[in-house]
Amino acid sequence: MGFQVLLAVPLGLAAICLFTFLKTNLLYQIAIRDKSLEKEPPALPHSIPWLGHVFGFLTPVPGLFFSKILLWYSRAHGGASMKLAGRNIRLIFSTTAVQALLKVKPDVANSETMIRDMMCKGLGTSDVDYAKYVGHGRHLEHEVSSKYLLRPTGADVLLRQFARVMKKGLMEESLRLSGPADKRGEAVHLYGWLRSFMFKASATSFFGERIFTEYPEIVREFWDFEPRFLDLLFGVPKFVNCEPHSAQQRVVKGMTRWVKANDRDMAGKTPNPDIPDQDWEPRWGSRLVRAREALFQDLELSAQGRASMELGLLFALNANAVPATGWMLMHILDPRKPDILPRIMKEIQEAVDAADPNGDLDFDLPTLINQPLLQSLFQEVLRLYVDVLVTRAVYQDMKLPTEDSQTTLLIKKGTIAMAPSYVNHYDPTGYAGAPVEEFDAERFLVRAGQETADPSGNDGVIYDEKSSNKVSKKPYAFSPGATGAKMIPFGGGRTMCPGRVFAKREVFSSLALVLLNFDITTLAGPRSYKVPGVVASYSGSGIIGHGEMLSKAKKQELV
Structure with a gap:
């Protein structure tokens, strides 16, 4: 029975x-x-x-x-x-x-439910803090982002500080790798090597230097948390997998230590984002973060609530821009496409030649971000490796x-x-060039004069930034709308990623600084070279991460 x-x-x-x-x-x-x-x-x-x-x-x-x-x-x-x-x-x-x-x-339809899940489930914001933020606070945060991050002028200020820190780190690495000519260089996992410099530069330029002294474990604990974010967002229970919840608690606790240490120093004073000639300071970092902290204090968010909000910004800065730069670099170095690297180096050199000799960047930013092959390659990375769910x-x-x-x-x-x-993004009827499953660095290039507008309605913001002081004489041009296909790598509508302007500058600048300062030789030849596959991840993970590739970074004199 x-x-x-x-x-x-x-x-x-x-x-x-x-x-x-x-x-x-x-x-x-x-x-x-x-x-x-x-x-x-x-x-x-x-x-x-x-x-x-x-x-x-x-x-x-x-x-x-x-x-x-x-x-x-x-x-x-x-x-x-x-x-x-x-x-x-x-x-x-x-x-x-x-x-x-x-x-x-x-x-009629909005993304409030998804935003709440991202903040409360993913970033650890309490229900009390979310209730304080969700009304007037969210609108004011958007205004802060528009003023200090979304506008190209604000993004350029942040980019200069980012480039200074990135360049300093690369120069120290260059000295470390220096040695006898026959022993110069070191085999590294390229993505992990790149990630360490970009994270330090972005965190310092936005949040200041003090975040690393108050929270020295930030690099390790952030990258433990980042791949587990979607487990939290999709509500994977603790009894199934407790590590995402533990990783979240560790990183929020560390960010809270930094917030409280700054509060003690401020002795009740509110951060001021508009002090003349103070684009950056070591305690709170950028004008953007000072403005955010002033807003969050005005909303009476708890220290942990403010920490979780800043964790969201840190996540946005690194979870997408870092892997995007890694994908670009790995495809540029592909020995099976030997013409791509010299052409990219030529475009970077043109930006170097156009740089202001009295400026603090090694290249002219408008020239760099308008180079057609660089833009096409970036667009192809967004097409092939971005996985978002606009909800x-x-x-x-x-x-x-x-x-x-x-x-x-x-x-x-x-x-x-x-x-x-x-x-x-993978619609075979929507794209010219190689099959949509393959990477094609020239997919978004057309003959000069045949460019079409960005179909996503973001002309002049994300892809097609027109330089006012440089007219391209190349026979080809970048055209995001050449295929008529619609791409949504940054989402869309009112919730489109506010960091997209800075992200493009960060990716292009990081790529230029690495290629200007190092000769990177892949250890695999044209027959055995293989761009790493994507890592295991859920739908909606943004720019998908990738495996490691062994390469050899060598010192190169600065241009």
Whole structure:
């Protein structure tokens, strides 16, 4: 009798799963045959009640879930529906619908739920501090970011301090590697080597030098926390994996020590971001962080709440820009494409030649960030290695247009609209050049005079920054809109990443400083060289991290 009971349990569960699959598959077949011009995205079949597609979605292989869907599900439907742990998700594939989604009013659909999860679950902000921040505080923080970070002038001030610290670190490394000519150089894991310099430079330029004395474990503990952030965001419970929660507690505790130490020194005074001739100071660092701290104190956030907010900024600075620079460097050094490195070096040298001899940068920044091959290579990194989920909770029924002008997607209130970047970044019909699964550094180059506008509506901000003092005479030009495909590497709408202007400057400057100061020789030849694969990560991880590559960094005299 007992054996029969034990056998009945799995058989009953199997029957429930089979029934669920047959039912959802039947509804799916009916939905895809519906010729209505206005309809909800077809619901994808699933087998497990309530959980739905959660196990497939949480597979830690970037893009695998969506690539499997698209093997049998047509993009022409414009979208699809799925269930994730009781949540009704509406996937938006149509680029026209995605653009419309980014423009809807906040009372129709917004990202507040995702922002709360990021702050409270991911960064450790308490419910009390979030309640103080969410109203007027969030709007004021956006104004602070616009003034001190989003505008090119503010980003350039931060970039100069970043470049000074980065250059100093590289010069010290150059001296360390100096030695007899026949023994000069050292084999290193390139990404880990690069990461240490970029993290130190970005943290110092934004947060000051004191953060490293009050929190000396910051480098190690931050990089322990960073790959576990999505476990926290997706609500992986402690009994399943306690390490993400422990990593979060360690890094928030360390950041809180820094905040409290500065508060003691300030003796009740509020940081002042607008002191003349003080773009940077060692305690709080940049004007941006001083302005943020003044705001957070005015909102009466706790020291831990302020620390978690600054952890969010530190995360934004390093979790994406550092791997993006690593991907660019690894593809530039690829011996299978021997013409890329000399062409990149030529573009960097042109920026060096245009530099102000009395300035504090080794290169002219407008010239550097407008070089066509560098921009194309950066854009290709964003296309190939960015995995973001633009997410909106829907509070009113909305109709999204598609490429077919007669067809609209109906997204009902109470659902969650989600636009995965992978679907359109890997659309084989959207890009010229090599197959979309391959890296093509020249994918976004066209003949000079044939450039098209940035289809994301960010001309002059992210990609196509026009230099006022330099006119390119190259036969080719960078054109982000050459394919007509839509890319959303920084998200979109009101929640578009506020650090995108600085991020591009940080990536290009880091790349230039490394290539100007070091000869880097790959230990693998053209036949055995392989760009590292992506690390295991969940959907929505931003710029995906990568494995290590063994290289040899050698000292090179400064240009």
